[in-house]
Amino acid sequence: DTAVSQTPKYLVTQMGNDKSIKCEQNLGHDTMYWYKQDSKKFLKIMFSYNNKELIINETVPNRFSPKSPDKAHLNLHINSLELGDSAVYFCASSQPTGTGELFFGEGSRLTVL
Amino acid sequence: AQRVTQPEKLLSVFKGAPVELKCNYSYSGSPELFWYVQYSRQRLQLLLRHISRESIKGFTADLNKGETSFHLKKPFAQEEDSAMYYCALSYNNAGNMLTFGGGTRLMVKP
Numbered sequence: 257d258t259a260v261s262q263t264p265k266y267l268v269t270q271m272g273n274d275k276s277i278k279c280e281q282n283l284g285h286d287t288m289y290w291y292k293q294d295s296k297k298f299l300k301i302m303f304s305y306n307n308k309e310l311i312i313n314e315t316v317p318n319r320f321s322p323k324s325p326d327k328a329h330l331n332l333h334i335n336s337l338e339l340g341d342s343a344v345y346f347c348a349s350s351q352p353t354g355t356g357e358l359f360f361g362e363g364s365r366l367t368v369l
Numbered sequence: 370a371q372r373v374t375q376p377e378k379l380l381s382v383f384k385g386a387p388v389e390l391k392c393n394y395s396y397s398g399s400p401e402l403f404w405y406v407q408y409s410r411q412r413l414q415l416l417l418r419h420i421s422r423e424s425i426k427g428f429t430a431d432l433n434k435g436e437t438s439f440h441l442k443k444p445f446a447q448e449e450d451s452a453m454y455y456c457a458l459s460y461n462n463a464g465n466m467l468t469f470g471g472g473t474r475l476m477v478k479p
Contacts (some may be wrong), residue, residue: 260412291469296471297378297453297471297472298469298471299413299455299469299472300469300471301466301467301468304466312466325458346413347409350465351465355418356401356403356415356418356457356459356465356467357403357415357418358405358415358416358465358467359412360413360414361412362412363412
């Protein structure tokens with residue numbers, strides 16, 4: 257009955273590889289997000305999708321490409337991984353208006369060697 | 370651009386002591402502020418929102434527009450309050466785009 261689930265939880269890979277992180281929510285929310293938490297615990301929004309359409313795209317390199325096949329899924333694909341991409345990536349979802357309450361996944365820890 | 374600042378990375382107190390986690394913001398519009406909490410091995414979750422003026426788990430937070438602050442307070446800390454706390458500001462009319470502060474780790478010692 258997990259609300260927002262991400263896979264994988266841990267990902268270790270070499271520089272230059274391409275990897276994906278998947279996210280699914282069963283809350284019926286219209287809006288989904290990707291946040292990046294760096295080593296200093298700063299949490300920054302990367303993307304936001306509302307009903308499969310891109311709403312927010314912060315200053316994120318083009319190597320990062322979100323894809324939303326339907327409103328319950330928002331996947332993050334990263335090309336040509338760099339050392340600086342090492343972080344914990346959090347998926348979240350919410351209703352598009354109102355409370356400001358985001359429901360987060362458990363996070364996916366990406367380590368680039 | 371909006372900004373949320375949590376000046377303390379780590380706050381350590383003894384059980385039963387009062388707690389205040391500081392949060393300051395800068396935003397040109399009318400702010401909506403939140404506190405989120407992440408307990409060990411758990412997901413980040415909403416603790417409270419200023420608009421509700423509620424007390425959750427003994428925590429309260431008052432929005433002070435003059436000082437642009439939204440400090441989180443609890444009169445008597447418990448060990449189970451140990452967690453990472455994030456202050457967040459909503460910067461769109463819909464209230465769902467959040468800018469987070471850098472977080473404060475609260476450690477409550479027995």
